[in-house]
Amino acid sequence: MSDRLITHLRHVDIAVPDYAKQREFYTQLWGLTPVAEDSGLVYLAAEGSPEQYVVRLRKDADKRLDLIAYGAASREDVDTMAAQLGTAGVQLVSEPDVLQTLGGGYGFRFFDCDGRTVEISTEVENRQHRRIEDREAIPVRLSHVVVNSPDTARTQAFYEQHLGFATSDKLTHPYVGDLMTFMRCNPQHHSFAVAKAPHASLHHVSFEMRGLDEYMRGTGRLLRAGTKMIWGPGRHLAGDNTFSYFIDPHGNTMEYTTELEQLDEDSWHPSLYDVTDLEVQDQWGTANPFDELVGTASFNDPDPGVYVAPPV
Structure with a gap:
């Protein structure tokens, strides 16, 4: 673009x-x-x-x-x-x-x-970073952030018109309509997405792991520690990335992922994916079904920080 x-x-x-x-x-x-x-x-x-x-x-x-x-x-x-x-x-x-x-x-x-x-x-100074080693199950980088909005069409339009984001794909439901819109600011399938919810809040934050083995090892470490996993492990269809969603101590959803799709932006055309198709939710069929409990957890609490700038 x-x-x-x-x-x-x-x-x-x-x-x-x-x-x-x-x-x-x-x-x-x-x-x-x-x-x-x-x-x-x-x-x-x-x-x-x-x-x-x-x-x-x-x-x-x-x-x-x-x-x-x-x-x-x-x-x-x-x-x-x-x-x-x-x-x-x-x-x-x-x-x-x-x-x-x-x-x-x-x-x-x-x-x-x-x-x-x-x-x-x-012009933010770069940090001295390093290559993540084989079997080292820690995040390589921040992958994407997803927010909740009571008006996903308005939020999508804002990020397209004012910030230059492009829509990559959408998740839809035959009775509810659009549920999630994946948006990009570079060839990565999405660095931002907006989900339909009753209120504005954080949906989830996702972290890229080195590869499939590191992704699974990280998932296992959290499970062994007793961290609540609400969905996963599995592989989405939109974005073709793996997913394991956990709840942090304050009820925010955090994700380990890897292999998020890189797009040819000149030829890409957005698709509408019906979430009632189990392949859309999880290509592998290894994750628990996306049910009301998972959806409610992803709604998070209404954010008291709306239109209130942080002090730092």
């Missing part, structure tokens, strides 16, 4: 009441590395990723999604996006400026159409 200014997903920032418990889960079980920490704030990196951090945890009285951060190629692109959003009437949280978070850079924040905070940045 010639006018696309967003390049990739950088990080997802979450606030929780029990900071110590959440920090322990992501560092001791999930496999992320703390790289900087202040009072009630920790930056967590994926060892295989050049991003300074892929998750930021913050202590707060409420559980909330603080923000989703995306990258841009240059200051000019950041300034262009901020100007275009402002002209379109999108509410900016901050004007383009030097960032005060880990790795620095230059960026700005705004509220999307559901009120969640989004950050666009460039």
Whole structure:
């Protein structure tokens, strides 16, 4: 897409009441590395990723999604996006400026159409990362983030019109209509998706593993530790990626995945996948059926952070 200014997903920032418990889960079980920490704030990196951090945890009285951060190629692109959003009437949280978070850079924040905070940045210092070794079952990088919206068509239109995302595929139900829209900002099948839900909230965050063996070993580690897995292990049809969905200590859904499809954007045409087809849900047939309990868990709690910018 010639006018696309967003390049990739950088990080997802979450606030929780029990900071110590959440920090322990992501560092001791999930496999992320703390790289900087202040009072009630920790930056967590994926060892295989050049991003300074892929998750930021913050202590707060409420559980909330603080923000989703995306990258841009240059200051000019950041300034262009901020100007275009402002002209379109999108509410900016901050004007383009030097960032005060880990790795620095230059960026700005705004509220999307559901009120969640989004950050666009460039010139963030790369972190020294490494190759993930054979059988090393820790995340290589952040893969994608999925949000819940009471109006998926509106959210899809916002990300297409204002941020240059393209729709890759959709999940549909013959009686309910569109359930999930997969969207991309580069050839990866999706770095963002929007799911139909009663309220705005975080649906899930996904982390890419090195390969199938590492994906299964990571899944097994979480299961042995008694972490609740709500769906998996299996392989979706849309995106062709593996999935194991777990619940973190505060009820957020987190996913291990691998082998997410890379698209030829010039020739790709979106498909509509009927979720009543079991092959759509899981090509392997190894995962538990997607039922009401799985769906309810993915709805998460209504986010009190809607239209409330995080303090950091």
